[in-house]
Structures are given as C-alpha cells and as structure tokens.
Amino acid sequence: xxxxxxxxxxxxxxxVAGRVLTQVRRDRRTLAMLLVLPCLLMxxxxxxxxxxxxxxxxxxxxxxxxxxxFFVMFLVTSVTTLRERTGGTxxxxxAMPMGRLDFLVGYAVAFALLAAAQSVLAVGVSVGLLDLDVxxxxxxxTVVAVADAxxxxxxxxxxxxxxxxxxxAVQFMPAVVVPQILLCGLLVPRDEMPPVLATVxxxxxxxxxxxxxxxxxxxxxxxxxxxDVAVVAAFAVALLGxxxxxxxxRTP
Numbered sequence: 001x002x003x004x005x006x007x008x009x010x011x012x013x014x015x016v017a018g019r020v021l022t023q024v025r026r027d028r029r030t031l032a033m034l035l036v037l038p039c040l041l042m043x044x045x046x047x048x049x050x051x052x053x054x055x056x057x058x059x060x061x062x063x064x065x066x067x068x069x070f071f072v073m074f075l076v077t078s079v080t081t082l083r084e085r086t087g088g089t090x091x092x093x094x095a096m097p098m099g100r101l102d103f104l105v106g107y108a109v110a111f112a113l114l115a116a117a118q119s120v121l122a123v124g125v126s127v128g129l130l131d132l133d134v135x136x137x138x139x140x141x142t143v144v145a146v147a148d149a150x151x152x153x154x155x156x157x158x159x160x161x162x163x164x165x166x167x168x169a170v171q172f173m174p175a176v177v178v179p180q181i182l183l184c185g186l187l188v189p190r191d192e193m194p195p196v197l198a199t200v201x202x203x204x205x206x207x208x209x210x211x212x213x214x215x216x217x218x219x220x221x222x223x224x225x226x227x228d229v230a231v232v233a234a235f236a237v238a239l240l241g242x243x244x245x246x247x248x249x250r251t252p
C-alpha cells in the first residue's frame with residue numbers, strides 16, 4: 001500500500017523534475033527538437049521573407065516567437081507524458097508516496113527550465129542574428145517566450161491524460177493547437193475577423209501570448225504585456241489542475 005500523500009511536496013517535485021531532465025539529456029533527438037527547432041524555423045522564415053517588401057518578418061516574427069515554443073513544447077510534453085503512462089512508469093511512481101500533482105508539477109518544472117533555454121536561444125537568434133526589430137526590453141521578450149512554452153507544456157500534460165496512444169496525443173493537435181494558431185491573430189488580425197471568430201480568438205490563451213509579443217515589438221510600455229503574461233500563467237495553472245484531476249495511472 002502506498003504511503004501518505006499530503007499535499008504538494010517540493011522534494012518530490014524536484015525529484016521528478018531531475019529525472020525528466022536526465023531523460024531528455026540522454027535523448028539527443030528530443031533535446032535538438034526542443035532547443036534547435038524553433039531557431040531553425042525562425043531562420044527559415046527570415047530567409048523566406050528576406051526579399052518581401054514591407055518588413056514582413058519584423059511584423060510577424062514576434063508572434064512566431066510565441067507560437068513556436070507553444071507548439072514544440074505541447075508536442076514533446078504530450079508524447080513524453082503518455083509514454084510514461086503506457087510504459088508503466090507512472091504507475092510505479094504513484095505507488096510510492098507521490099501524488100498526481102507532484103508528478104505533473106515536476107514535469108512542468110523540468111520543461112519550464114528547458115523552455116527557458118529554448119526561449120533564450122530563439123530570442124537570441126531572432127534579435128541578434130536575424131535583426132528582428134523589438135522596441136521593448138529583450139529580457140521581457142524572453143519572459144513572455146518562456147510563459148508561452150510553459151503554456152504549451154501545461155496543455156500537453158493536460159491532453160496526455162485523455163489519450164491512450166502516442167498517435168492519439170498527436171491527434172489532439174488539430175483540435176487544441178491549430179485553432180489557436182489560426183485565431184490568435186498571426187494570420188489575420190483579430191479585429192478583422194468575423195465577429196464570432198474574433199470573440200473566440202479573444203478567449204484563447206495563445207492569443208494573449210501573441211498580444212504580449214506583438215506589444216513588445218511595437219512599444220516600450222510593459223503594463224499590458226504583464227497583464228497578458230498573468231493571463232497565460234493563469235491558463236497554465238488551470239490546465240495543470242485539470243491534468244492532475246484526470247490523470248490515470250496507466251492506459252487501459
């Protein structure tokens with residue numbers, strides 16, 4: 001019988017986070033996807049739009065710095081967490097004095113650290129090498145990118161609780177990620193969308209992330225940016241709560 005699981009334990013959370021980071025460090029393909037892929041995608045789009053007049057990369061680039069970390073972290077987190085459950089690792093961990101919230105928060109901490117490294121690299125490449133025009137403070141741009149990646153992590157953790165196979169986890173992407181990319185204002189400004197779509201877009205968490213990035217690209221004012229970051233953080237916490245409430249020990 002398992003021991004008591006009284007609330008969230010920092011020691012257990014750090015133990016899970018350390019274990020996840022060790023696993024990712026040994027998986028070079030996943031590590032490359034987390035750290036290198038967003039930089040490569042930003043470079044590809046800069047190259048693609050280099051001859052397009054009107055500074056398209058400067059207009060769209062900040063929003064992409066919100067979308068790419070969100071997308072990559074969702075994909076990696078959902079598949080990795082589901083693999084833990086289907087392989088029986090989660091069942092063994094929860095047989096010890098460890099609760100579901102310990103497991104999920106530990107994963108969130110580990111991927112938040114990876115998200116920080118990912119965001120520093122992506123922002124550094126975009127601003128330092130690709131000359132992305134940003135008027136706001138670069139450190140805050142990095143903070144927003146980290147918040148976006150943590151949001152993708154929390155959503156991936158939440159979605160993994162409802163999938164039975166890794167393929168099913170990937171199938172959730174068109175349902176929960178693609179609509180947010182379409183309605184966040186990246187392709188069409190939300191104030192130019194049909195009213196119903198604009199209303200839905202205004203309520204999606206990725207829209208707040210894109211608004212924060214776009215605000216930093218246009219102005220040095222940071223008040224509204226911090227409000228958007230707070231909303232993104234609130235969504236991430238809520239998603240972790242849903243994931244903890246619905247997470248199963250193993251896949252039937």
